[in-house]
Amino acid sequence: MASEIGKTPRTVALxxxxxxxxxxxxxxxxxxxxxxxxxxxxxxxxxxTCCGPPAWN
Known part of the structure; x- marks a missing residue:
């Protein structure tokens, strides 16, 4: 990861x-x-949106 410092950050969809x-x-x-x-x-x-776990748990 040290080599990644200073480069354009990755975009993550949470x-x-x-x-x-x-x-x-x-x-x-x-x-x-x-x-x-x-x-x-x-x-x-x-x-x-809801992906359904409450219906299956």
Missing amino acids: FATCLADLVRPSVAFASARLLEAAGCRVEAPAAQ
Whole structure:
């Protein structure tokens, strides 16, 4: 990773599930901070929808 310092950051789309959003939002925020600390630019698409886990759990 040291060779990547100073280069254009990678863009990562973070899919924060509805469960993370409603039950444990701190997990989604921690994930974003971790990715940013690794040098990534984090985007959370506004049009995210439920992918179905509540129906299957």
